[in-house]
Amino acid sequence: MNLIKRLALIAALAVLAGCAHDITVSPDIAKIDRPRSAERIDAPVAYYIPAELMMQKVTTPGGGGDKVSYTPYKDIETAFYKMLTNVFKSVTKAKGTTGADTDGARFVIAPKIHTNSSSPSPFTWPPTRFTTEITSVITDASGKQVTTISVAAEGAAEFDEFKRNFSLSAQRSTEAVLLKLQDALLAAPELRQ
């Protein structure tokens, strides 16, 4: 990249200093793959994300005093669903955590997502570090808690990488955290009883 283009790109990233920039934290779902040796759990499951969480917009720090905004639940829903289909033989979306709302599921998984981001750059707003933590409370159809699984992962991206994708560190973080959650679910003995 020549100097003028580089300066212009930095200017483009700096011009809205103080703003919250919209990014998407959706990972590449093609990368949410099941380990070949893993055996799926033979139980119908449902996941439950309340409507207000699906619409929830989160704002966390970027670089240069700017912020980034995104909808974590909406953004990761498809990848979360795909990860669950890698772990369980049948996956659906629940309207609630008990009774008929669970659509006949044996387990209901309710994720809570916590994110943060940062960048040491004084000139560019895209975050160079992004962390995602998912705590999944797993209950049976009667609402009794079966287990809780918490996983966290960080994603990093430097200027030369994110110049074509301002969401890169976030997407790396959500991809890594979902793969960790997949491993944890596959390894949970409570879900195979």
Next chain:
Amino acid sequence: MRRLAAGLAVLTLAGCAMTAPPYTAQVDNVIKLQKSEAVQITVGTMTSTPGPSNKDKISIRGSQLQSPYGTYAAYLAEALKQELSLAGKYAATASRSISAELLRNDVSAAIGDGHGEIEARFVVRDNGDVRYDQIKTAGTTFSSPFMGAIAIPNAVQAYPALVQQLLLNLFDDPAFLNALK
């Protein structure tokens, strides 16, 4: 200094070639397909009829928005393939196929009026016999302020949602789901 930065930013975005975000399947669409009685389906030929509202490089305030899959017909093919695959209904060699012809495909980020429109003719065939042949449309609106550095990314982000809405409209058609049985 701020004015200089803004000028450089405008220069950076003007005339640039940008790539639309890759398609991400929508879980509601996937579950709808999963719960249908659809047999295994492949994605057939995807074409595009060129026109003023149907270009393979969408112009957004002087910048060109390209498909990450080469063409927007290929974008629609990828979208259908993702939805069918996640629903467990995709088989590359199936006798039942969904083909489409893109008729309109445009996103505009005029100041104060950001909108997108898409229209396609979908045809379901089984061993060459036509089981469904209908045109579906979808539209979207988004915030499009004067500042291109906000309006252009909004327009870019609007494209995948526009295609998701088109497929939602298709999957909501009982005649379409019936043709997949």
